[in-house]
Amino acid sequence: MSFLDPQDWTFPVPIAYGPGRLAEIASLCEGAGMRNPLIVTDRGSASLPFIDTLAAHLAKGGLKSALYSGISPNPRDDEIAAGCKIFAEGGHDGVIAIGGGSGMDGGKAVALMALNDLPLWDFEFEQTPPTETHFPPLICIPTTAGTGAETESTAMITDTAQGVKWCVWHPDLKPACALLDPELTLGLPPHLTAWTGADAMVHAIEAYCVPGFHPLCDGAALEGLRLVAHWLPIAVAEPGNLEARGAMLAGSCLAGIAFLKGLGLVHAISHMIGAEYDTQHGLTNAVLLPEVLRFNAPNIDDKVTPMAQAMGLASTDFESFHAHIEAMLRQIGIPKTLSEIGVPDDCAARIAEKALKDSAAGTNPRPLTAAEVQTVIEAALPKDTPL
Ligand SMILES: [Fe+2]
Numbered sequence: 001m002s003f004l005d006p007q008d009w010t011f012p013v014p015i016a017y018g019p020g021r022l023a024e025i026a027s028l029c030e031g032a033g034m035r036n037p038l039i040v041t042d043r044g045s046a047s048l049p050f051i052d053t054l055a056a057h058l059a060k061g062g063l064k065s066a067l068y069s070g071i072s073p074n075p076r077d078d079e080i081a082a083g084c085k086i087f088a089e090g091g092h093d094g095v096i097a098i099g100g101g102s103g104m105d106g107g108k109a110v111a112l113m114a115l116n117d118l119p120l121w122d123f124e125f126e127q128t129p130p131t132e133t134h135f136p137p138l139i140c141i142p143t144t145a146g147t148g149a150e151t152e153s154t155a156m157i158t159d160t161a162q163g164v165k166w167c168v169w170h171p172d173l174k175p176a177c178a179l180l181d182p183e184l185t186l187g188l189p190p191h192l193t194a195w196t197g198a199d200a201m202v203h204a205i206e207a208y209c210v211p212g213f214h215p216l217c218d219g220a221a222l223e224g225l226r227l228v229a230h231w232l233p234i235a236v237a238e239p240g241n242l243e244a245r246g247a248m249l250a251g252s253c254l255a256g257i258a259f260l261k262g263l264g265l266v267h268a269i270s271h272m273i274g275a276e277y278d279t280q281h282g283l284t285n286a287v288l289l290p291e292v293l294r295f296n297a298p299n300i301d302d303k304v305t306p307m308a309q310a311m312g313l314a315s316t317d318f319e320s321f322h323a324h325i326e327a328m329l330r331q332i333g334i335p336k337t338l339s340e341i342g343v344p345d346d347c348a349a350r351i352a353e354k355a356l357k358d359s360a361a362g363t364n365p366r367p368l369t370a371a372e373v374q375t376v377i378e379a380a381l382p383k384d385t386p387l
Pocket residue numbers: 147199203267281285
């Protein structure tokens with residue numbers, strides 16, 4: 001196979017993969033029933049070239065569109081409400097969610113809310129989904145190889161009243177199409193390539209370690225881990241390597257499909273640190289991963305060998321696997337401690353209490369107490385600082 005050739009996949013939603021396929025956006029919109037999409041992205045992506053290119057392709061295809069780019073790195077509930085207002089005022093008939101994790105999550109949450117007069121938190125993942133709902137068609141376009149959430153409606157949104165992040169979604173809102181164009185990720189600088197790619201690696205590992213029999217997600221997790229473990233260091237070292245960019249985009253998509261099974265303690269802690277301190281999601285995950293793996297070790301005994309094999313390791317015991325993960329994180333420039341990314345050392349008890357309420361905590365392979373989660377967070381803080 002080649003990561004440079006166009007491919008069309010239909011699982012779990014239609015996926016158009018291949019370099020240059022952004023040029024097909026107008027026909028994909030029309031196929032989904034859109035004539036006037038609202039493009040939703042994050043503030044950081046608003047001025048990047050792919051937004052102008054996207055708008056130009058839409059105009060060339062005879063489609064109207066407008067841009068809403070008021071989404072923060074950690075998307076907020078008030079920003080989603082503002083996007084819905086623009087959707088209504090502009091008479092839009094669909095949403096193109098484009099960007100990294102935050103841009104796409106913002107777009108997906110706007111699509112969840114645009115036609116429904118309900119509180120956003122009625123769509124919280126662990127609630128019974130509302131029944132009287134209507135959704136505009138949605139197309140997701142990732143511009144980083146990390147979040148992997150382009151095939152689902154799930155979005156992490158900060159509840160500004162409580163300072164907590166919740167996962168919102170609805171089972172009836174599936175993207176009409178996910179467009180994976182590796183050319184869109186070529187401009188991503190090495191540090192963001194590393195942080196977002198590490199997020200994909202954590203998705204694959206955490207999803208695979210979720211207990212239970214789910215061969216579809218487990219297969220996606222191992223193949224996603226195989227691709228990311230091989231190609232992430234190459235994509236970081238050679239940002240212009242289109243084959244590496246394509247493999248990472250495919251790998252992150254697979255890891256994203258895998259976490260339909262659930263995630264684990266890395267994400268549960270990271271969501272709450274992100275909500276409080278606005279740290280970058282993939283970077284926060286990457287720093288937490290080694291400590292969480294060590295905590296979970298007694299409960300993932302049967303998972304380590306398949307993951308180590310997927311990563312191509314000669315030794316497949318836990319210590320070899322753990323050492324390889326740590327070495328890879330250092331190779332791509334991930335710092336060792338939370339303090340190095342701006343997390344204060346007095347937050348562990350509070351973050352632990354919040355993390356336990358995150359839906360990802362419920363699928364962690366090892367049962368959790370607040371005291372244990374606090375210990376994991378403290379271990380990821382600087383070890384020479386009195387706690
Ligand atoms: Fe993530």
